[in-house]
Amino acid sequence: MNFDLTDEQSMLKDSVERLLAERYDFDKRKNYLATADGWSRDMWQAYAEMGLLGLPFAEADGGLGGGPVDTMIIMEAIGRGLVLEPYLATVVLGGGLLRAAGSAKQRSELIPAILGGELLLAFAHAEAHSRYDLADVQTTAKRDGTGWILNGKKRFVLHGDVAQKLVVSARVAGNRRDRNGLALFLVDADAQGVSRRGYFTQDRLRAADIELSNVRVEAENVLGEPGSSLPLIERVTDEAIAALCAEAVGAMARAHEITVEYLKSRKQFGVTIGSFQALQHRAVDMLVLVEQARSMAYFATMMASETDAEERSKSISAAKIQIGKSAKFVGQQAVQLHGGIGVTEECHAGHYFRRLSMIEVLFGDTDHHLANLARSTGLVSA
Amino acid sequence: MDLRLTPEEIEFRNEVRAFFRSALPSDIRRKTELGQRISREELVRWQQILNKKGWATPAWAPEWGGTGWDAVKQYIYKEELHMAPAPEPLSFNVNMIGPTLIAFGSEEQKKHFLPRIANLDYWFCQGFSEPGSGSDLASLRTTAVRDGDHYVINGQKLWTSTAHHANWCFCLVRTDPKAKKQEGITYLLMDMKTPGITVRPIITLDGNHETNEMFLDNVRVPVANRIGEENKGWDYAKYLLGHERSGIARVGVSKYRVRRAKELAAKVDSGGRPLSEDPQFRQKVAALEVELKALEMTQMRLIAEIARKQTNKADPKASILKLKGSELQQLATELLMDVAGYNAMEFDGEFLRGMTETAAGDDWALTIAPNYYFARHVSIVGGSNEIQRNILAKTILGL
Secondary structure, eight states, X not given: OBOOOOHHHHHHHHHHHHHHHHHOOHHHHHHHHTSSSSSOHHHHHHHHHHTTTTTTSXXXXXXXXXXXXXXXXXXHHHXXXXXXXXXXXXXXXXXXXXXXXOXXXXXXXXXXXXXXXXXXXXXXXXXXXXXXXXXXXOOEEEEETTEEEEEEEEEEEETTTTOSEEEEEEESSSOTTOSSOEEEEEEETTSTTEEEEEEEOTTSOEEEEEEEEEEEEOGGGEEEEEEBOHHHHHHHHHHXXXXXXXXXXXXXXXXXXXXXXXXXXXXXXXXXXXXXXXXXXXXXXXHHHHHHHHHHHHHHHHHTTOSSHHHHHHHHHHHHHHHHHHHHHXXXXXXXXXXXXXXXXXXXXXXXXXHHHHHHHTTSOHHHHHHHHHHSOOSSOO | OBOSOOHHHHHHHHHHHHHHHHHSOHHHHHHHHTTOOOOHHHHHHHHHHHHHHTOSOTTSOGGGTOOOOOHHHHHHHXXXXXXXXXXXXXXXXXXXXXXXXXXXXXXXXXXXXXXXXXXXXXXXXXXXXXXXXXXXXXXXXXXXXXXXXXXXXXXXXXXXXXXXXXXXXXXXXXXXXXXXXXXXXXXXXXXXXXXXXXXXXXXXXXXXXXXXXXXXXXXXXXXXXXXXXXXXXXXXXXXXXXXXXXXOOOHHHHHHHHHHHHHHHTTSEETTEEGGGOHHHHHHHHHHHHHXXXXXXXXXXXXXXXXHHTOOSOOTTHHHHHHHHHHHHHHHHHHHHHHHGGGGOOOOHHHHTTOOOOSSTTGGGTTHHHHHHHGGGGGTTTSOXXXXXXXXXXXXXXX
């Protein structure tokens, strides 16, 4: 057991943090938000140049062969900076599915374009009714000669408004919640029959609702084995949760810092408010929850690549529970300790609160994961 | 970064587990399982078994009887000990006075005391707290006046746990009443047989006699039993308190309680099915397990961080472990209360001390409420959790 970063990982951490410190302050972020995409293409190129977009891909595919710890480092920095770019959507989710199930041809065609920053991916899976049940898919794929015809509606597709390629889940067999019968398809976003409606999410990231109406997909664009894609979806979702946990830790650590800085500067009754014990203790409770969250983000990072699916699932749930709990308290109290200014757009703490609240509901909220962990044998074995 | 145990660490864990399985006397194991109090004789017997193996004082410097295990191995050892479940070696000896002597004692003192401390031939109690000095320890008023080769001590100590078992006491006394309160304190080792010492029991909420008040009336302690320099006692004590905090997360104890709660819940009927199948109960267990896993990781991270810095100074972040560790210990006793339900109602002080067997098959429930009551002390002892928050606010957050 060791907690040390390798030299390469330390360097990665330093360079990502430096890049974001230089090019991602709140004013710049505001400008990125105001563009048509709602994020910065220049920053995306900068990530590409730094190698961040290729990090988790295998060297054989042109990537850097990085692992979950590298992703954790990047995601934590993304959290600290409240970064708007589609890293999770393209590299972690879309890229994750491609890494796990892409054919040699698919990988050789798509990965170089991702690395270079030209290709954006999105994972179109959730539907309006499915809530957190990953098997609950009503979008259908019907055989049509050698290809498939897709019909259905996807909701909350992260960065689905700009991605050129969508990984779409659809049911090729079985009923609505059956574990068997799911398949994944690579669909061009501008293919005939695809329509999408992009929008901001509450944290000012982007998402889209996507409708598929008789969209034809050729056999070569099937990802993995049609009918048995659920375990793959679960695995990549768990990897995404681990990444989100790291992002949340970055966000809550920064929200906490901002709050403590405020306690040291804001004066009331002739003294800094940080001299009040009630506020000091609250700030300490936040600190403890940030540290507990960080520990579980590490745990999630370690368990994301666990091959025993049951073990992985309950561990990831455990991490998401802690993250949810910490995110809620730290986010809420960051606002509370700022007082009135905390509930305005002007205050940075509130922006972190908004993102943390969205992380909480992404890929299963605290109650969902608590129920999942409670159904399992738990973490303390008999 | 790799948070998994290495094959070597897994092998070590198996070795430790096998040793505890074979070496822990079954009567002591049974009492620990049942949450009963361990007697003086039992703890001495157990610590001497550990000491014979060389495992009573793993964290000590190797030249004084430590094992030289790294932080991970020490953690594994502790966890296996708690999960065995076995009583911990006497904390006053192993975690407190031992490390203090190693850091600040004279060669002579080390040679004389350390082997006896490790083997529990000397049972130490702690004479720090006083009436009126709770979390504000430095305000202590017990005086020591030099008289030739002796200090003459007068005053009163409070919360001297196990003083009725102890043959030695490490205590703080005021030697310079005019100095700033932290600067006039001296650290002494006191033989409990010295005339003038009176120990009176204090019965705690569990109905048990564990702690005491201690009256000191012209107690003569040889100057040779002073640790370090006169009036520097506060520095030595602070070092000790840092150690006390880092040992106090006691994740293994809480984990054992959760495991016990899960086992017992399978035997308790709740509306026609075992309580262990009740989703609400399972969620409560799951929530506690998450916090424990997080604390386990936090503890390992802090240990690693402290090891990297290679200082002997206590890390103020250890207060996080104290804070969270005590909360979770208490939550685990609450969980056992939930399992016991009304079965927890019968009071049997004799059973708590392991003096009697009960005829009924539900004797498991008799200790649950007393342990729940008694666990309230863990967020108070060693600097209350509110004091820990003050420490963290000041040292880590700079408030």
